[in-house]
Structures are given as structure tokens and as C-alpha cells.
Amino acid sequence: MIVYVINPGSTSTKLGLATVVETPKGVSAFVEKVELQHPTMTPRNNSKALLATSMDGSAPQVPVGLDAAALTLIRAQIGELSQRWPRPDAIAARGGLIGPVAAGTYRVTTDLVERSESGKFGVHSANFGAGLALEWAERFGGVPAFIVDPPTVDELLPEARISGVPGVKRRSRFHALNARAVARRAALEVGKRFEDAVIVVAHLGGGVSVTTFDRGIAADTSGALLDEGPFSPQRAGTVPLEGLLDLAYSLPRDLLVQQLTRESGFQGLVGTSDLQLLEAREDDDGVVELTVKAFIHQIAKSIGAYSTVAGRPHAIAITGGTARWASLVQRLEAKLGWIAPIIVVPGELELEALAEGAGRVLFGLEHALEFRG
Numbered sequence: 001m002i003v004y005v006i007n008p009g010s011t012s013t014k015l016g017l018a019t020v021v022e023t024p025k026g027v028s029a030f031v032e033k034v035e036l037q038h039p040t041m042t043p044r045n046n047s048k049a050l051l052a053t054s055m056d057g058s059a060p061q062v063p064v065g066l067d068a069a070a071l072t073l074i075r076a077q078i079g080e081l082s083q084r085w086p087r088p089d090a091i092a093a094r095g096g097l098i099g100p101v102a103a104g105t106y107r108v109t110t111d112l113v114e115r116s117e118s119g120k121f122g123v124h125s126a127n128f129g130a131g132l133a134l135e136w137a138e139r140f141g142g143v144p145a146f147i148v149d150p151p152t153v154d155e156l157l158p159e160a161r162i163s164g165v166p167g168v169k170r171r172s173r174f175h176a177l178n179a180r181a182v183a184r185r186a187a188l189e190v191g192k193r194f195e196d197a198v199i200v201v202a203h204l205g206g207g208v209s210v211t212t213f214d215r216g217i218a219a220d221t222s223g224a225l226l227d228e229g230p231f232s233p234q235r236a237g238t239v240p241l242e243g244l245l246d247l248a249y250s251l252p253r254d255l256l257v258q259q260l261t262r263e264s265g266f267q268g269l270v271g272t273s274d275l276q277l278l279e280a281r282e283d284d285d286g287v288v289e290l291t292v293k294a295f296i297h298q299i300a301k302s303i304g305a306y307s308t309v310a311g312r313p314h315a316i317a318i319t320g321g322t323a324r325w326a327s328l329v330q331r332l333e334a335k336l337g338w339i340a341p342i343i344v345v346p347g348e349l350e351l352e353a354l355a356e357g358a359g360r361v362l363f364g365l366e367h368a369l370e371f372r373g
Contacts, residue, residue: 001362002086005031005354006078006132007094008125012037013074017085018092018355022363025188029355036077038070071128078136091137092358094177094350095150096127103153103180103218104369105357108134108145112371121152146368148357149177153218160220160309170228174209174221178319181353183213186317186343198313200306200340202299204322205348206273208232210302214310222302226260230298233273233322236264237298266291279325296328300335307339319345 005016016031095106096116106112113131130147137145154172161169179201187197195216202210208231209224222229231237239247239260248256259268267273269291270281281288307313316336323329323346333342360366 001089001359003029003355003358003362004081004085004088004091004136005093005351005358006074006091006129006136007350007354008074008129008132010125013070013077013125014351015077015081016351016355017081018351018359020355020359020362022359022365025193026184026365027356027359027363029352029359031351031355033351034077034081036073038073071132074132075135078132078139082136082139087140088143089362090143090358091133091145092354093129093133093145093147094126094354095147095152096129097121097124097152098150098371099152099373100154100172101150101152101371102369103149103155103176103216105146105148105361105366106150106371107368108137108147109371110134111373112147115371115373124151126151144358144361144368146354146358146361148354149180151176153180155218156221157219157309171223172218172221173227174211174218174224175203175205175207175320175348176218177350177353178348179203179209179211180213180218181349181356182317182319182343182345183211185345185349186315189343190315190341192314197315198310199315199317200303200313201317201319202303203320204232204299204318205320206233207235208237208299208320210299210306212306212309212313220306220309222306226257229302230295231265231269233275234262234265234267236260236268266295275322275325279327292328296331296335300332303332303336304339313340315343316340317343317345319348321347323347 001020003018003020005018007014013036015034018029018031020027020029098115099121108130113134116127116130119127133145137143151173153176156172163170183199183201184194186199187194199213207224208229209222210229211221212219228238266278270288272278278288282292303316316339318329318332323344329344336342361368
């Protein structure tokens with residue numbers, strides 16, 4: 001099967017030509033990738049936009065999405081690739097912020113596109129994925145278009161939703177597309193079916209999320225943005241409540257959100273969120289060294305906590321851009337290896353996950369889900 005895939009980002013959009021084959025354990029995709037650089041959306045003074053734009057950590061210092069110029073470039077690239085690539089059996093796109101939904105592959109409809117592009121649940125470049133996929137599919141006489149595991153996938157256990165404050169519930173906002181794909185791979189590597197395994201995935205990127213998959217269900221997660229868990233290159237992670245209250249009463253809400261999402265973590269503590277620079281400075285800068293130790297400490301502590309949600313996990317998977325930091329990963333393995341085997345997947349598998357999600361539907365291994373807004 002041939003699947004075209006598209007993953008809109010704030011400053012670049014990734015497209016791919018995927019060949020998907022059925023295997024004894026499901027499906028597997030090989031993706032030829034193209035990355036298109038484009039401008040970001042004009043900043044807007046919108047706190048909801050600031051909250052929502054940086055799930056993937058790729059946004060710069062302001063709320064962003066895709067403006068008309070970026071969409072024009074993307075559509076031109078789609079037109080060129082459509083002439084060059086073989087005819088697809090389906091199109092698959094990264095889903096946007098569409099509200100709480102179950103995991104899976106959703107058939108793109110006009111209702112789904114409308115909900116995604118409305119911004120009701122936040123502004124994000126991925127909100128345009130469904131519409132672009134539908135447009136691309138229509139070039140080929142209406143081949144099916146899908147989104148796969150959007151970032152608002154919500155499968156939390158009922159007990160995982162409850163906080164200690166009446167009226168404040170824990171939410172599911174994490175790196176659903178990549179984390180689920182990595183969990184599938186980790187299960188296979190330890191000889192288990194994803195649907196039979198307990199896998200803890202730590203996505204360490206611009207944002208950090210730690211998620212427990214219990215036999216295919218994302219039962220609990222730290223969240224990735226103004227939620228809980230370790231700090232990240234720019235985000236605060238869990239903060240002591242008294243200190244947070246002091247900060248909240250000293251700043252307007254929009255500036256507080258900016259500080260917690262863009263000016264905290266490594267950026268706030270040592271002045272940079274550049275991981276390569278941090279790695280180079282660690283041996284010679286005592287402040288950086290201590291901050292890296294704190295980062296590792298918090299990640300290990302969070303993975304340990306999420307390893308209790310569904311019983312001892314069959315594997316722990318470490319993924320995201322930070323998983324390329326070899327010495328950091330080695331220190332995590334030393335802390336966590338007694339719990340379960342450690343599977344390292346540097347970077348992300350998002351385009352592969354999109355293609356494989358569509359492939360499971362095309363090969364009849366799963367049913368396409370229908371979005372009902």
C-alpha cells in the first residue's frame with residue numbers, strides 16, 4: 001500500500017511517501033521524507049493560543065500556527081509531489097486539537113476539518129492537517145484521508161483524572177502519536193503484542209511526557225504542557241505549589257504562562273535550551289552539571305511513578321530528541337534498568353505512525369473511527 005503522510009509544524013511541515021506492508025505482527029512502513037520550511041503565523045495576543053501551540057516543542061517564542069503564506073507553500077509542495085509520486089491508496093495527517101477522543105485512526109470528514117480548524121480547543125499548526133489531507137485525497141478522486149492518534153487522545157483511568165482540588169481534573173495532553181508508535185515498537189522488541197503489554201514511554205523533546213500504556217490504552221500520563229512531570233528544555237514541569245502561588249500573584253496570567261512554557265526548564269535555569277550546547281558545557285560548568293542531574297533525577301522519578309500504574313512494565317521506552325544525548329540516556333538506564341528493559345528510540349516516529357495507522361485500516365486490521373463532535 002502507498003500512503004502519503006503530512007505532519008504540519010509551526011516552522012516546517014514534514015511530508016512523506018510511505019510504503020506500508022502487512023507483517024505477521026501487524027504492519028510496517030518505510031517512509032521517504034521531505035521537509036518544507038515555511039513562515040510562522042503572525043503572533044496573536046491570545047493566551048489560549050500560547051497554551052496550545054507548543055505541544056511538540058517546535059514553536060518559537062510566540063503563539064504560532066500556519067498563516068496563508070505557509071499554507072500556499074504547503075499546497076504548492078503537495079501539488080509537486082502529487083505529480084512525482086505514485087498514486088496513493090490513502091492520505092494520513094497528524095491530527096490537531098479536536099477535544100478528547102479515543103486513540104485510533106479517524107476518517108477525515110468535513111465535520112472533523114471544521115472542528116480542527118475552529119481552534120475551539122487551542123491553536124496549533126497541526127489543526128490544518130485534516131483539511132490538507134482531505135484536499136490532497138480529492139486530487140486522486142477521493143482516496144480515503146485519515147488522521148491518527150491526535151494529541152488530545154484521552155483514555156485516562158477514572159482514578160487518574162482526579163486531583164486533590166474539587167473542580168480541577170487531570171487532563172490527557174501528551175505526545176500521543178509518537179508515544180503510541182514507540183510503545184508498539186518497544187512491545188515487539190520484548191516479544192509482546194502491544195495489546196498484551198504494559199509499556200512506559202518517556203517522550204523527551206521540547207516538551208516532556210511520561211505515559212503508561214496498559215494493554216494498548218494510555219491509562220495515565222504526566223501530560224506535556226502546563227501539566228505535571230519533569231521540566232523540559234523550556235517548560236517548568238511540576239512546580240511546588242507555594243512557589244507557584246507566589247509567582248502567579250506577581251504576574252499577569254499571559255506572562256505567567258509565557259514563563260512556565262517558554263522561560264523555564266533549562267532555558268530559565270541555565271540560559272539555553274540548546275541540548276547540544278548543554279551537553280558540551282556539562283563537564284566544565286557546575287550549574288549546568290547540577291541542572292542536568294536534576295533533569296535526570298526528575299525523569300527517573302516520573303518513570304518510576306508511572307511504572308506502578310498497571311503493574312511492573314514489560315519495557316520502558318525513551319524517545320524524543322533528547323534520546324540522542326547518549327551519556328544522559330546511559331545514566332537513565334543505570335537508574336531504571338532494574339525495573340524493566342530499556343528501549344531507546346531517538347527522535348520520533350510520527351510519519352511512520354501516520355502511515356501505519358492508515359495501513360492497519362487499509363489491511364483490515366482495524367476499523368476506521370468516525371469523529372463525532
